[in-house]
Amino acid sequence: MRRLHLLLATLLGLPLALAGWLWLTMLSPFTYDRPDHLPPIEAGPHEVFVYGTLRSGLVRWIVTGRAGESRPAELRDFRRSALDLEEAPGERVEGEVITVSAEELARLDRYERLGLRYERVRLTLADGSDAWVYRRLPEEALDGARL
Numbered sequence: 001m002r003r004l005h006l007l008l009a010t011l012l013g014l015p016l017a018l019a020g021w022l023w024l025t026m027l028s029p030f031t032y033d034r035p036d037h038l039p040p041i042e043a044g045p046h047e048v049f050v051y052g053t054l055r056s057g058l059v060r061w062i063v064t065g066r067a068g069e070s071r072p073a074e075l076r077d078f079r080r081s082a083l084d085l086e087e088a089p090g091e092r093v094e095g096e097v098i099t100v101s102a103e104e105l106a107r108l109d110r111y112e113r114l115g116l117r118y119e120r121v122r123l124t125l126a127d128g129s130d131a132w133v134y135r136r137l138p139e140e141a142l143d144g145a146r147l
Helices: 002-027 057-064 102-112 139-146
Strands: 046-050 070-081 084-100 118-124 130-136
Touching (some): 046 070, 046 102, 084 130, 102 130
Parallel strands (some): 046 130
Antiparallel strands (some): 046 084, 118 130
């Protein structure tokens, strides 16, 4: 009987702990203060090129409140480098474009820790359209954000 209780506690506890961690790290207003130097977010819609975890509809649903539609996209003359993109003539990064509202963009900014870990820049995609792209801040900026 004790083993059954332990098994049930584990089966219930792990998902609850994971959900709590996801909320705290991605959605909680207590773990991210938008830096004052960032410009305000303009009214949407906004196109965002995603190339990592945000390609997953489940992750987008957790972060923005909806999975949303996406379309395949490509960013030319860049390559993935760990959690970032770096310029690389002749190479390309496959990803997706999602369309979000201003409120959803603010949630993406929180998830990416805009101004602390990432910056959001406008880049031109292979099809000629422009989209926001999250790029890792340089190491010097990251060190300053940790102080």
